[in-house]
Amino acid sequence: MAQMNFVGAGKSYGTTRVVEKLDLEVEDGSFTVFVGPSGCGKSTLLRMIAGIEEISEGDLLIDGVQMGDATPVERGIAMVFQNYALYPHMSVEKNIGFGLKMANMSKAEIDKRVAQAADILKIEPLLKRKPGQLSGGQRQRVAIGRAIVREPKLFLFDEPLSNLDAELRVEMRVEIAKLHRALAATMIYVTHDQTEAMTLADKIVVLRAGKIEQQGTPVQLYDDPENLFVAGFIGSPRMNFLRGKVKLASDGTASATLAAGGTVDFGAIDPAGWVDGEEISVGIRPEQFHYEGAGDIRLPVNVDVVENMGGAYFIHAQTQSDELVVCERRGGALPAAGDALEVGFNRADLRMFAANGQRLRLRAAQ
Numbered sequence: 001m002a003q004m005n006f007v008g009a010g011k012s013y014g015t016t017r018v019v020e021k022l023d024l025e026v027e028d029g030s031f032t033v034f035v036g037p038s039g040c041g042k043s044t045l046l047r048m049i050a051g052i053e054e055i056s057e058g059d060l061l062i063d064g065v066q067m068g069d070a071t072p073v074e075r076g077i078a079m080v081f082q083n084y085a086l087y088p089h090m091s092v093e094k095n096i097g098f099g100l101k102m103a104n105m106s107k108a109e110i111d112k113r114v115a116q117a118a119d120i121l122k123i124e125p126l127l128k129r130k131p132g133q134l135s136g137g138q139r140q141r142v143a144i145g146r147a148i149v150r151e152p153k154l155f156l157f158d159e160p161l162s163n164l165d166a167e168l169r170v171e172m173r174v175e176i177a178k179l180h181r182a183l184a185a186t187m188i189y190v191t192h193d194q195t196e197a198m199t200l201a202d203k204i205v206v207l208r209a210g211k212i213e214q215q216g217t218p219v220q221l222y223d224d225p226e227n228l229f230v231a232g233f234i235g236s237p238r239m240n241f242l243r244g245k246v247k248l249a250s251d252g253t254a255s256a257t258l259a260a261g262g263t264v265d266f267g268a269i270d271p272a273g274w275v276d277g278e279e280i281s282v283g284i285r286p287e288q289f290h291y292e293g294a295g296d297i298r299l300p301v302n303v304d305v306v307e308n309m310g311g312a313y314f315i316h317a318q319t320q321s322d323e324l325v326v327c328e329r330r331g332g333a334l335p336a337a338g339d340a341l342e343v344g345f346n347r348a349d350l351r352m353f354a355a356n357g358q359r360l361r362l363r364a365a366q
């Protein structure tokens, strides 16, 4: 187990800055997930933690100790990558134990650790095989086994499941959750997969262009995003944003006229960031739409495409102002492309954002 802290840590390649000075704490025994668009610095951060990439400024502390130029092994770190890079000519058993052999560990100890890892990962029957005789999911298990036998304090995973097909991903995701529980180790995990982030994380860190946009529990980020970027990034399909024009009243309340038609009364607001006459984004998640007359506010739309997912369907539609919305419906009548439809939503579900992307809030209930 290990606790990790970045203190004012940043990374530049020459004059190109890829990670801004940032502070970040990863709690002992936690599962922390880094998400963000391609190129935002996720892998760079992992390499900085592992010690395979130098930190340009600031410090990295593990269990309160400054790491300086300590190697990954000295840091007690093991990393699992997307391309698991197994040695093709070695058996699974040898692949898993190879790092330990290089560290001159006794054969008895290596055998014991390999057997333990194989037991945890349920790969005992595969130990004598070569990587070429394994499925993708089995190879990924071997790669994880290679990390486990080192008994690291801190596991770093860089998109470990992204080469696997959908079914295997789900299976391995559950395996990784179990592994985290069984080993009680600190894990930092990079993914592009929303479901992995939401289901595995104790804490999600949302990055953009080398900066932390927001960090919090999955539920905090989903329900209470601090800005438009996080609101649009977390959740799949993403949050819908409708254009609205703000009207502030002298009694401390606000409303917005939606380009798509209709007015939303927000009631009493927290005035920070609200500007009379400014265009804002009014966010509503796909599953928060209601049908057949339900919901405080009505929104007429024209259906473009309906995607039937089996248990639910996604209605892709256009508002009267040509804004695109995705509405999720479970059960009920299935509309057809070209249908006119009236959907509804509730004021309490809306999340508002100023033109600069900052969250606009209502006055907290007294």
Ligand SMILES: Nc1ncnc2c1ncn2[C@@H]1O[C@H](COP(=O)(O)OP(=O)(O)OP(=O)(O)O)[C@@H](O)[C@H]1O
Residues within 6 Å of the ligand: 013, 016, 018, 036, 037, 038, 039, 040, 041, 042, 043, 044, 045
């Ligand atoms: N050796 C390097 N020299 C210069 N720039 C680099 C170097 N390595 C990475 N970068 C840049 O640093 C930025 C962050 O890269 P990084 O690999 O951390 O992104 P990422 O968030 O992991 O992206 P992805 O989701 O595509 O894996 C990118 O803009 C990348 O081009």
Ligand SMILES: [Mg+2]
Residues within 6 Å of the ligand: 042, 043, 044, 158
């Ligand atoms: Mg990466």
